[in-house]
Amino acid sequence: MEFEAAAALGKYIGAGLACLAMAGAGIGVGHVAGNFLAGALRNPAAAKEQTATLFIGIAFAEALGIFGLVVAMLLLFAV
Amino acid sequence: MAQSEDGGLHIDPMSQFLVKPLFGGEMGLFTITNATLWMALAVGASSLLLIGAVKQRALVPGRAQSVAELLYGFVRQLVVDITGEEGLKYFPYIFTLFVFILFSNLLGMLPYSFAVTSHIAVTGVLALMVFVTVTAIGFIKHGAHFLGFFWPKDAPGPLRPVLMVIELISYFVRPISHSIRLGANMLAGHAVLKVFAGFVGALGVFGVVPLAAMVGLTAFEFLVAVIQAYVFAILTCVYLNDALHMH
Numbered sequence: 001m002e003f004e005a006a007a008a009l010g011k012y013i014g015a016g017l018a019c020l021a022m023a024g025a026g027i028g029v030g031h032v033a034g035n036f037l038a039g040a041l042r043n044p045a046a047a048k049e050q051t052a053t054l055f056i057g058i059a060f061a062e063a064l065g066i067f068g069l070v071v072a073m074l075l076l077f078a079v
Numbered sequence: 080m081a082q083s084e085d086g087g088l089h090i091d092p093m094s095q096f097l098v099k100p101l102f103g104g105e106m107g108l109f110t111i112t113n114a115t116l117w118m119a120l121a122v123g124a125s126s127l128l129l130i131g132a133v134k135q136r137a138l139v140p141g142r143a144q145s146v147a148e149l150l151y152g153f154v155r156q157l158v159v160d161i162t163g164e165e166g167l168k169y170f171p172y173i174f175t176l177f178v179f180i181l182f183s184n185l186l187g188m189l190p191y192s193f194a195v196t197s198h199i200a201v202t203g204v205l206a207l208m209v210f211v212t213v214t215a216i217g218f219i220k221h222g223a224h225f226l227g228f229f230w231p232k233d234a235p236g237p238l239r240p241v242l243m244v245i246e247l248i249s250y251f252v253r254p255i256s257h258s259i260r261l262g263a264n265m266l267a268g269h270a271v272l273k274v275f276a277g278f279v280g281a282l283g284v285f286g287v288v289p290l291a292a293m294v295g296l297t298a299f300e301f302l303v304a305v306i307q308a309y310v311f312a313i314l315t316c317v318y319l320n321d322a323l324h325m326h
Contacts, residue, residue: 055306056317069259
């Protein structure tokens, strides 16, 4: 009984810790978008063609945050 | 949703994602559920717009026809920008994916509707289809040379096997991140909306504050619905470009 309670506790703490992945994704997405804006303000003429690249960069930065969600889901429902 | 019997705050954000059979009975392989209903509605609505509105083929397009034409031109430009002219052969597939995801995302924003794309089962099948198709295209176009995609020729000798392992992992993680990005974004958005809706009921007069937040969040969710469809289409183009032109 003690052991099961400790296991459940660890599960929830681990799932909460996996939310730290959001911090990394936030830094990454902010970095991509901020640098895009800085570049776009310097050369607005070239900005329009690069929006697709912007979204690709954001998507890749976001993917790593999503893996945090996967870890949390696995901890909560699969372990 | 407001206050439960014991006086505590009662919010149930996940019950909106339950798949239920529409006409009762046992859940089987071919049962008509709310998920199938809203997928069929997405297909129906998009067909109505893209077949019905373009039927007259007016030289000066009306409102509905220009929406359909804008949608078509937008995705076509996207495919040409990323994969070049060779990618246009696969444009119908990417257009279908984009329109289906866009319509299911937007229909999911209707009150009491069901967000089909919030289910990993749905997005997973879409992403797996893209993965299998793109890999098959790569092998058909380049034959066994497509395996060279995983062998970085420009890297210094001893590093190559290490980089190959990394390339392989990142290639096979693609369908996972591709599907979970869309599913998780829709799931999280709808759950957050439901949680805030619970606050509105529970706070009484002060519920005005979360209500104002809800208005902003709903607008943001519409933005996310469109952007995620766009991102799904863009990544499909990027993967297709990798298969067509290798590195």
